[in-house]
Amino acid sequence: MPAWTDLTAIETPPRIAALPKDDRGYPIFFTVLVGNDGKPNFRAQDPYKWEAGVQDGLCGICGTKLGKRMAFVGGPRSIKSRYFTDLPMHESCALYALKTCPFIAMPKFSYLAQYAPELTVNPLVSDQRPEMFGIGITGKMKVTQLLSHPVIKAGTFTRVQFWKDGQPFTGLS
């Protein structure tokens, strides 16, 4: 599987097209930590943006307000437990992230996974990247603590779809 996806072949939602881009032209997602030198660190999450996102109901990718429905993305274990470290997203933003190379954009919380196996490290960048990602749609979430780290517990999913290698995966029965 190629490490990078040709982003020009994938339709970019306007909300994502409006984001700043890095030197390669990849969109810098909302929660990505940007250093003092202006360079983004795609593997780190900005805790202040996370906080603001939770408080104001912002999408973790484009940083604008979420509607009534929100999408959570995670590996099969995260989808089952409904614990997430990443902010929820617009469904269109989540789908974009799933179709493009998932490695580029999402922060990771490897320190949490060592202690809390029920919490999947953000699988989009984890070294233990699962084969599949699920996207779960819900209207509710709450912030809770897992080993004194703030995490998000998503409400019951009204719909879950699994993706594999950038394509919807229908092999699950």
Ligand SMILES: [Zn+2]
């Ligand atoms: Zn969004």
